[in-house]
Amino acid sequence: MIKSVWVNQDECIICGICVANVPDAFRFKDAGKAEAFDHAR
Numbered sequence: 040m041i042k043s044v045w046v047n048q049d050e051c052i053i054c055g056i057c058v059a060n061v062p063d064a065f066r067f068k069d070a071g072k073a074e075a076f077d078h079a080r
């Protein structure tokens with residue numbers, strides 16, 4: 040099953056939990072907030 044994740048940029052408080060726990064799917068953008076990405080690309 041394919042699952043998709045995303046970050047609501049208006050709600051992200053830059054706590055880092057997503058990046059720390061799922062680094063293959065989340066990273067911080069240059070502006071500071073988190074974003075979801077496809078690590079296979």
Ligand code: SF4
Nearest residue numbers: 051052053054055057
């Ligand atoms: S850093 Fe990740 S877990 Fe924390 S608020 Fe932003 S999207 Fe949510």
